[in-house]
Amino acid sequence: MGVARTIGADEAGVVKDTATEAWERMREITHDPQVLGQLQALADEAGIIPGAAKALRFLSTTEPMAMRRLAANLRCDNSYVTTIVDSLEEAGVARREAHATDRRIKVIVLTDAGRTLAGRAQEILGTPPPAFELLSPAETEILRDLMRKLGSAAKPTST
Amino acid sequence: MGVARTIGADEAGVVKDTATEAWERMREITHDPQVLGQLQALADEAGIIPGAAKALRFLSTTEPMAMRRLAANLRCDNSYVTTIVDSLEEAGVARREAHATDRRIKVIVLTDAGRTLAGRAQEILGTPPPAFELLSPAETEILRDLMRKLGSAAKPTST
DNA sequence: TATTGTTATACTCTATAACTATA
DNA sequence: TATAGTTATAGAGTATAACAATA
Numbered sequence: 025m026g027v028a029r030t031i032g033a034d035e036a037g038v039v040k041d042t043a044t045e046a047w048e049r050m051r052e053i054t055h056d057p058q059v060l061g062q063l064q065a066l067a068d069e070a071g072i073i074p075g076a077a078k079a080l081r082f083l084s085t086t087e088p089m090a091m092r093r094l095a096a097n098l099r100c101d102n103s104y105v106t107t108i109v110d111s112l113e114e115a116g117v118a119r120r121e122a123h124a125t126d127r128r129i130k131v132i133v134l135t136d137a138g139r140t141l142a143g144r145a146q147e148i149l150g151t152p153p154p155a156f157e158l159l160s161p162a163e164t165e166i167l168r169d170l171m172r173k174l175g176s177a178a179k180p181t182s183t
Numbered sequence: 184m185g186v187a188r189t190i191g192a193d194e195a196g197v198v199k200d201t202a203t204e205a206w207e208r209m210r211e212i213t214h215d216p217q218v219l220g221q222l223q224a225l226a227d228e229a230g231i232i233p234g235a236a237k238a239l240r241f242l243s244t245t246e247p248m249a250m251r252r253l254a255a256n257l258r259c260d261n262s263y264v265t266t267i268v269d270s271l272e273e274a275g276v277a278r279r280e281a282h283a284t285d286r287r288i289k290v291i292v293l294t295d296a297g298r299t300l301a302g303r304a305q306e307i308l309g310t311p312p313p314a315f316e317l318l319s320p321a322e323t324e325i326l327r328d329l330m331r332k333l334g335s336a337a338k339p340t341s342t
Numbered sequence: 343t344a345t346t347g348t349t350a351t352a353c354t355c356t357a358t359a360a361c362t363a364t365a
Numbered sequence: 366t367a368t369a370g371t372t373a374t375a376g377a378g379t380a381t382a383a384c385a386a387t388a
Contacts, residue, residue: 042320042323042324042327043311043315043318043323043327044309044310044311045327045330046311046315046323046326046327046330047309047310047311047312047315048309049327049330049331049333049334050209050212050213050330051213051308052334053209053330053333053334054209054210054213054214055213057258073353073354073355074354074355075354075355075356090369091369091370092368092369092370099216100355100356100357101356101357101358102369102370102371103356103357103358103359103370103371103372103373104355104356104357105370106370106371106372107354107355107356120370123369126364126365126368126369127363127364127365127369128363128364128365128368128369128370129364129368129369129370130369130370149210150203150206150207151203151206152202152203152205152206153206153333153336154336155332155333155334155335155336156202156205156206156333158332158333158335158336159202159329159332159333161201163329163332164201164202164205165201166325166329167205167326167329168201168202168204168205168208170318170322170325170326170329171204171205171208171209171212172208173314173317173318173322174208174212174312174314174315174317174318175208175211175212175314176314176317177312177313177314177317232376232377232378233377233378234377234378234379249346250346250347251345251346251347259378259379259380260379260380260381261346261347261348262347262348262349262350262379262380262381263378263379263380264347265347265348265349266377266378266379282346285345285346285387285388286346286386286387286388287345287346287347287386287387287388288345288346288347288387289346289347
């Protein structure tokens with residue numbers, strides 16, 4: 025591996041095309057177990073379940089969020105959000121509050137400790153891995169532009 | 184949701200740099216829930232647990248693999264491989280066989296049905312999403328090269 | 343003694359269905 | 366009647382510790 029060869033065929037006759045290789049490598053890079061490990065450590069330290077640490081990402085900067093909306097962000101069921109927010113509340117990271125006008129809705133409000141924690145979670149998930157330093161500024165821009173292009177085809181996510 | 188905003192800065196004054204944006208978008212694209220969905224469907228159809236479908240990827244082309252090695256590939260504990268191979272065996276997708284020389288080791292051998300299934304799993308996980316058609320051949324090559332560069336910093340993974 | 347795999351167990355992830363309160 | 370959240374429950378993911386067989 026790592027040998028730049030004439031692209032398009034290999035000795036087994038199996039053609040691994042450029043897009044496939046790019047895709048496989050993208051998956052490998054982004055599924056970095058280290059990120060999960062860091063998040064796990066954060067969760068352990070804070071006394072929350074790992075799923076709650078992931079959720080913190082969406083609770084970080086915005087105003088209080090309805091539980092239902094968190095479920096949409098996490099693409100999980102409402103009932104799991106109950107579990108997550110239970111964990112956050114038990115650890116003193118967040119609390120439920122009633123919505124001002126619609127009393128069916130509960131919003132999730134971070135405590136001060138929660139805001140700090142959320143910032144760290146955001147940083148863990150949002151910080152590019154060290155390998156990005158291998159790219160020149162120009163290459164980084166090219167990469168970003170390619171990602172924008174790939175992302176622009178995002179599924180319509182009806183509703 | 185779904186509102187496209189000016190990218191690069193948000194109302195809080197936080198500037199999101201190029202690498203961070205590239206990274207976040209990469210993660211979003213590669214964590215496509217549709218891939219998981221397809222794999223889930225395959226698992227349902229074959230009567231195996233979803234984790235076993237992921238494992239098929241590593242069992243596809245190679246010769247019989249020791250359970251321990253599958254654990255390393257999946258980065259999970261041996262005990263979970265027991266669960267996975269139980270599932271594969273119950274569904275008639277694979278069977279355990281004794282290693283020729285070291286009788287502590289059991290190797291996983293795919294059945295004919297298993298080989299077919301493994302090919303499909305490989306295809307699901309290895310096929311780039313439709314959005315890749317948005318890239319020109321030249322752009323695809325650039326992307327692949329960038330991924331090679333990023334991947335070259337991969338952790339040494341001793342042993 | 344060290345290694346491979348299994349068993350028992352426990353915690354977490356996540357969803358479905360039934361339910362309560364509110365709209 | 367429809368919607369937000371909760372409860373009960375269950376299957377799946379996953380790890381740790383103790384164990385058996387083999388090296």
